[in-house]
Amino acid sequence: ADIISTVEFNHTGELLATGDKGGRVVIFQREPECKTEPFSQGEYNVYNTFQSHEPEFDYLKSLEIEEKINKIRWLPQQNAAHFLLSTNDKTVKLWKVSERDKRPEGYNLKDEEGRMKNLSTVTSLQVPVLKPMDLMVEVSPRRVFANAHTYHVNSISVNSDHETYMSADDLRINLWHLGITDRSFNIVDIKPVNMEDLTEVITAAEFHPHHCNLLIYSSSKGTLRLCDMREAALCDKHSKLFEEPEDPSNRSFFSEIISSVSDVKFSHSGRYLLTRDYLTAKVWDLNMENKPLEIYQVHDYLRSKLCSLYENDCIFDKFECAWNGSDSVIMTGAYNNFFRMFDRNTNRDVTLEASRESSKPRAVLKPRRVCQGGKRRKDDISVDSLDFTKKILHTAWHPTENIIAIAATNNLYIFQDKLNQEMHG
Numbered sequence: 001a002d003i004i005s006t007v008e009f010n011h012t013g014e015l016l017a018t019g020d021k022g023g024r025v026v027i028f029q030r031e032p033e034c035k036t037e038p039f040s041q042g043e044y045n046v047y048n049t050f051q052s053h054e055p056e057f058d059y060l061k062s063l064e065i066e067e068k069i070n071k072i073r074w075l076p077q078q079n080a081a082h083f084l085l086s087t088n089d090k091t092v093k094l095w096k097v098s099e100r101d102k103r104p105e106g107y108n109l110k111d112e113e114g115r116m117k118n119l120s121t122v123t124s125l126q127v128p129v130l131k132p133m134d135l136m137v138e139v140s141p142r143r144v145f146a147n148a149h150t151y152h153v154n155s156i157s158v159n160s161d162h163e164t165y166m167s168a169d170d171l172r173i174n175l176w177h178l179g180i181t182d183r184s185f186n187i188v189d190i191k192p193v194n195m196e197d198l199t200e201v202i203t204a205a206e207f208h209p210h211h212c213n214l215l216i217y218s219s220s221k222g223t224l225r226l227c228d229m230r231e232a233a234l235c236d237k238h239s240k241l242f243e244e245p246e247d248p249s250n251r252s253f254f255s256e257i258i259s260s261v262s263d264v265k266f267s268h269s270g271r272y273l274l275t276r277d278y279l280t281a282k283v284w285d286l287n288m289e290n291k292p293l294e295i296y297q298v299h300d301y302l303r304s305k306l307c308s309l310y311e312n313d314c315i316f317d318k319f320e321c322a323w324n325g326s327d328s329v330i331m332t333g334a335y336n337n338f339f340r341m342f343d344r345n346t347n348r349d350v351t352l353e354a355s356r357e358s359s360k361p362r363a364v365l366k367p368r369r370v371c372q373g374g375k376r377r378k379d380d381i382s383v384d385s386l387d388f389t390k391k392i393l394h395t396a397w398h399p400t401e402n403i404i405a406i407a408a409t410n411n412l413y414i415f416q417d418k419l420n421q422e423m424h425g
Helices: 255-259 300-311 418-425
Strands: 002-008 015-020 024-030 045-053 056-058 063-065 070-072 082-087 093-105 129-145 153-158 164-168 171-176 185-189 203-208 214-219 224-228 240-242 263-266 272-276 280-285 295-296 321-323 327-334 337-343 349-355 396-399 403-408 411-416
Touching: 002 070, 002 396, 002 403, 002 411, 015 070, 015 082, 045 129, 070 153, 082 153, 164 203, 171 203, 185 280, 203 263, 214 263, 263 321, 272 321, 280 327, 321 396, 327 396
Parallel strands: 153 203
Antiparallel strands: 002 015, 015 024, 024 045, 056 063, 070 082, 082 093, 093 129, 153 164, 164 171, 171 185, 203 214, 214 224, 224 240, 263 272, 272 280, 280 295, 321 327, 327 337, 337 349, 396 403, 403 411
């Protein structure tokens, strides 16, 4: 139940939320900088934990609905409280996270225990006063957006208009108003009339960071479709289709499976798209549809292992990807608790490991190498000794600083800054 299933920084990076298979959300808060201990800055401590979703049973379809949190998205902060959306396979919920450090005392109509007084005994009026109390973090459910998805929700994305958000499942994308729970608008529907004709499903979807009318969604066929909501209410006709023509010489039984896009993210600038498929991460320019601008091999050494990865179902693992704050470095996970970073400016890349040994405070992460047969250097790891049960599917990057969060099964690792020297040093 405590396997982490999603990780997300809020817009300032001060808070970090994780969701897990047991339906829980844990929020971490960054400690303020301490003058006497320069290294204490950047430490994240548990701020609040709450149960977001419970296991349910769909009696009409005789299906169990898992409580596992698929995605968390923070809303931009507009007052002292924080708001976040969390979703399992079917239901999106809006939560309010707020602090209380004062409590009112001296009610006119209630006694100190909160019981109503006998009104005939109230002879004078007093002004209630706020008294300091120990800080309490309260999490309360504000909205429940239910009954709109037949298939499993894989993405939620808050629009830059701060009023609407979308939720995407395998075949449809719905647009919601944050204040209205009883209706949503279906803006993409790729369900064929006859389900036997089904050839692809939606794998991820995201709104453009600045243009509230643009959204992108990826498919299991490796394509990306950019939709403009100004053109039509139903965005079944895309404005742009990003697709890389397949090299026939590389065609194999696994081609279609490994070309499925597991994640798509707009760059902070809004100019580029980052996608992840099974073996590669790609950067696309919104102005160039016919091929990606950059292709990064995440773990090319697995090409020869696709048969066994198919047999143990690893080939269907869905890795996520992330941009750093300046869009110059991208990050994505791999097996053996490795994660990869690619510097777009210098073309350097590094493989790092999230492990108990490497996560002692102020330890510097050592780059790791995987070798295929032939000569091995001292610290190299052979492909055959990789642990495929240890996989980094979920990662997040602080919006402005070099702080990253890595979910490795049921452990959350937070690394900072040294990593920048690792990339450029």
